[in-house]
Amino acid sequence: MNLPESVGNRIRELRKAKGWTQEQLAEAASLHYSYIGGVERGDRNISLETLAKIITAFQVPAVEIFRFEDETDRRKALDEHMTLISDRRTKEITAITKINREVIATMGYGVGAKKH
Structure with a gap:
């Protein structure tokens, strides 16, 4: 399993479930929208601090980021x-x-x- 890619895919799923654009997530998490794109593609190895910002923006339990489905x-x-x-x-x-x-x-x- 490629963890950055799996986490990125899950972030994309949660973002789309909220009906948000990458720009809207970036604004809610105080990040740049191009950074969100890199995270979603698994190109970025994000810090726990950045992950916490994204989780806070989604207002979901942290475990939701790691809830991968087959x-x-x-x-x-x-x-x-x-x-x-x-x-x-x-x-x-x-x-x-x-x-x-x-x-x-x-x-x-x-x-x-x-x-x-």
């Missing part, structure tokens, strides 16, 4: 979700999406979890 499990979960809603009418899918947004917001990740 992409296969993630794909299976997404496929299951698609199967569950695929036969529903548009109105029902819209209602399910609204509920999902509310659940995600309650979990503390924001409503902007468009892509992950």
Whole structure:
């Protein structure tokens, strides 16, 4: 496992889940936006101090930065979700999406979890 790359990917996931741009995360963490890009790509070997700034900006427990998921499990979960809603009418899918947004917001990740 490449830890800087894994942490960078997780930071990108959390940023996108909040609906933030790299610039918005950089501002919230008092960092430069180009630095955030390097961190997300795994090009930067960030200090614990910088990592703490990012965690504080996200307002999540530190453990969330190290919560790596197996992409296969993630794909299976997404496929299951698609199967569950695929036969529903548009109105029902819209209602399910609204509920999902509310659940995600309650979990503390924001409503902007468009892509992950």
